[in-house]
Amino acid sequence: MEKQFDKILEAQKQFFATGLTYDVNFRKNSLKLLKGAMLLHEKEILDALHTDLGKGPTEGYMSEFGLTLSAIDWQIRHLDHNAAPHYHYTPLHEFPAISKTIHIPYGNVLIMAPWNYPFLLAMVPLVEALAAGNTAIVKTGHAAAATSKAIENLLTSTFDCEYVAVSTGGRDEISALLDLKFDYIFFTGGKKLGSLVYESASRQMTPVTLELGGKSPAIVDETANLALAARRIVFGKFLNAGQTCVAPDYVVVHESVKEPFLAALTNEIRKQYPNPEDIGKIINESHYEHLISLVDPSKVVVGGSASGPTLQIEATVMDNVDWDDPIMQEEIFGPILPILTYKNFKPLMRKIASLPTPLAFYLFSRDKLHQQYVERIQPYGGGCINDTIIHLTSDNLPFGGMGASGIGHYHGKYGFDTFSHDKAVIQKGALDLPMRYNDRKPWMASLIRLVLH
Known part of the structure; x- marks a missing residue:
């Protein structure tokens, strides 16, 4: 061979x-x-x-x-x-x-x-x-x-x-x-x-x-348009049955808006995927079994059903997930969306920055300071403000990772x-600056300083 x-x-x-x-x-x-x-x-x-x-x-x-x-x-x-x-x-x-x-x-x-x-x-x-x-x-x-x-x-x-x-x-x-x-x-x-x-x-x-790849987060703060955030997160997460390197791997939502966001997310899943079989298939049986093993039935609030014969997993949302849960230890690469909550923005950013650098980062917010922080300080390969995954579809923007991604x-x-x-x-002609050569005159030393300063 x-x-x-x-x-x-x-x-x-x-x-x-x-x-x-x-x-x-x-x-x-x-x-x-x-x-x-x-x-x-x-x-x-x-x-x-x-x-x-x-x-x-x-x-x-x-x-x-x-x-x-x-x-x-x-x-x-x-x-x-x-x-x-x-x-x-x-x-x-x-x-x-x-x-x-x-x-x-x-x-x-x-x-x-x-x-x-x-x-x-x-x-x-x-x-x-x-x-x-x-x-x-x-x-x-x-x-x-x-x-x-x-x-x-x-x-x-x-x-x-x-x-x-x-x-x-x-x-x-x-x-x-x-x-x-x-x-x-x-x-x-x-x-x-x-x-x-x-x-x-x-x-x-x-x-x-x-x-x-990596675990690409989606952050939903208290100023976000929750309906729009839910619509675009559902699109980005469950496209290709979640088998997208820049899919939102998990969502961290401000605790004050978690319940209305979950309601909007549930509504959007039912709207975009009214039938469980509408979602794509998992690539093979071993990846399917691995994904099933990550689902904690006690935390499932949307979906959860699966079909081994067709290798399909319903669009699934898990609530009350903790950073130490098994599903948060590796990139999911499937149609399972964990939901976490936060209280303060900058400690959350520092927490995510302490993890392996993600390929993508998504912020849903109307807060200009939060937007500027994510744009200028937070490390990640690329991302979107108030959307998901569309940055990779532009031929005018670079697509790639940073660090572990x-x-x-x-x-x-x-x-x-x-x-x-x-x-x-560098293409040169016959003319030259004589001060470059070692037989330069003593007075040329000051000229060299002037030219190079």
Whole structure:
């Protein structure tokens, strides 16, 4: 198996060495080709998402397929500007000269995707890697078997493997791929595998982006619009059956508004999910059983029912949860929402800041001071004020973690930059400042101080 990947990677190195991927028109045509192939394979891809995760065609398009099309369009639209040399101010002590940065591709990229958004989180990094001029091997989220197969069909019918290749296997293939020397690794997934990727990359001195996860909080203070908070938290939490890396993992609500907030939350769940079977499916039996083990029936105030044969868990809310409860010790990654309460805002912020840094943070508040605190001081990867998860859908904002929730970011220009090396170049002519050389005159010492101060 490793020899097979060796051959593919060597073919990609040879293809990259031809310099063809440096050509901006080649990159644009590749992205246009990928978009056209996606449209031809749309039904197959959406059907696969339904098979793996129970996503209906509208949710599959909204949360994965359509966002990928948007990412392609953004890169095509901005590619000329992003790939062009960028000119910079030249300091006086280097005058006369031209200062610029040249964006060059890293070369051969490994993209490792998860199973929870198996199409989106494989394809958007690929789109940005190709826009930056790289070749790629895409390791799909193998637990989402149908979508992995659909991605394989899409990419093998669109590109030669010397440019873009696909791996759909499990642990053995992951291990074989990590033994190879790539120029860049982009990983999305859990912390356990992410740490192994990081360790392997460090041995090869390979730069990485790690998109991980964590327990992302939603805070509802006493000034919040409770109906709106409930509506948007229900949307963000139970999308994809809670299997979203930036889903609100838990809610901490001010004790003075807990009861009306719970009433609004209950009403909103019944409105958005009138039937338990409306929610998506859990990816596999082992994750389903793990989620069931986290539910304390004595604390369930909404939902709680589950179906083993269909791997579905009803949208469930647990009240009177404590920070020490089992459900608060790890990222939930399912349709179970714990509710905690607080009295004072800043002690709560310090408590959350003492925990592993979350990938996302959500505040529902009309209090400007609370908003400013969360924006400027509280550590997290990214987030929203008075909404959930929509920050990751913008091609104009970076998406990524901080601390335990990840390294690096992507989307739009940030994704292009992630897969590019910014090469600094100073271009000089014949003119020079004589004070730089060791045979300078004594009086030039004061001039040096003047220029560099």
